[in-house]
Amino acid sequence: QQQVKQSPQSLIVQKGGISIINCAYENTAFDYFPWYQQFPGKGPALLIAIRPDVSEKKEGRFTISFNKSAKQFSLHIMDSQPGDSATYFCAANKGSARQLTFGSGTQLTVLP
Amino acid sequence: GAGVSQSPSNKVTEKGKDVELRCDPISGHTALYWYRQRLGQGLEFLIYFQGNSAPDKSGLPSDRFSAERTGESVSTLTIQRTQQEDSAVYLCASSLPEAGVTKNIQYFGAGTRLSVL
Structure with missing residues (x-):
């Protein structure tokens, strides 16, 4: 059972544009929602994370929007740069459970 | 400081062979x-270790998969009698013991990266 659904599978954006990646979850017990960035040949690295008590979190060009009633959250990358080209994974975690449940990933390509 | 280290970076094996993958977590990270x-x-x-507690093995796909951890340091993931569907990248992660903020x-x-021929 896929508990976190991520879309789109791939995304191509022009430099300077806005990249938007969406995730939806099923388990209302999830209480922590991180986004990870993965470059080829590297392990995923935490980019930004949010808890369900806030609707938005911004760090530099990266913003998470969270809609608890819809059980959806999204990553927005403003002023996208070629260096942002990577695979992005949303994830979720619940309560005392330590392991993360990951989405299937979005391969982002930012054209120069 | 040093990050999480995994070895080997690539492993090619034949179907039916056993493989061992190694993970060195960040020093001081009790969770792996x-x-x-x-x-x-x-x-x-796949599996989660926290200090000396019993590991959470709920993600292991079959009894061919097992993992061990020595105290709060190195961990090895063992896959016995490898199958072609075991071909994948096996990632290790570690984290601090306290949650909080x-x-x-x-x-x-x-x-x-494991390739089973």
């Missing part, structure tokens, strides 16, 4: 996780 990443897919949780920030190694 193994995930599997199939080509073009997300990460699947920085809940569950997992730091990943670069992974071991």
Whole structure:
């Protein structure tokens, strides 16, 4: 059972544009929602994370929007740069459970 | 400081052989996780160690998979009688023991790419 659904599978954006990646979850017990960035040949690295008590979190060009009633959250990358080209994974975690449940990933390509 | 280190970076094996994958977590990280990443897919949780507590093995796909951890240091993931469907990147992550504000920030190694011929 896929508990976190991520879309789109791939995304191509022009430099300077806005990249938007969406995730939806099923388990209302999830209480922590991180986004990870993965470059080829590297392990995923935490980019930004949010808890369900806030609707938005911004760090530099990266913003998470969270809609608890819809059980959806999204990553927005403003002023996208070629260096942002990577695979992005949303994830979720619940309560005392330590392991993360990951989405299937979005391969982002930012054209120069 | 040093990050999570995994070895080997690549492993090619024949179907039916056993393989051992190694993970050195960040010093001081008592929590250690193994995930599997199939080509073009997300990460699947395999197993979680926390200090001296019994590991959470709920993600192991079959009894051919096992993992051990020596105290709060090195961990090995063993796959016995490998099958072609075991081909994937196996990722290890570690995290600090306390959750709090920085809940569950997992730091990943670069992974071991396993190819079963």
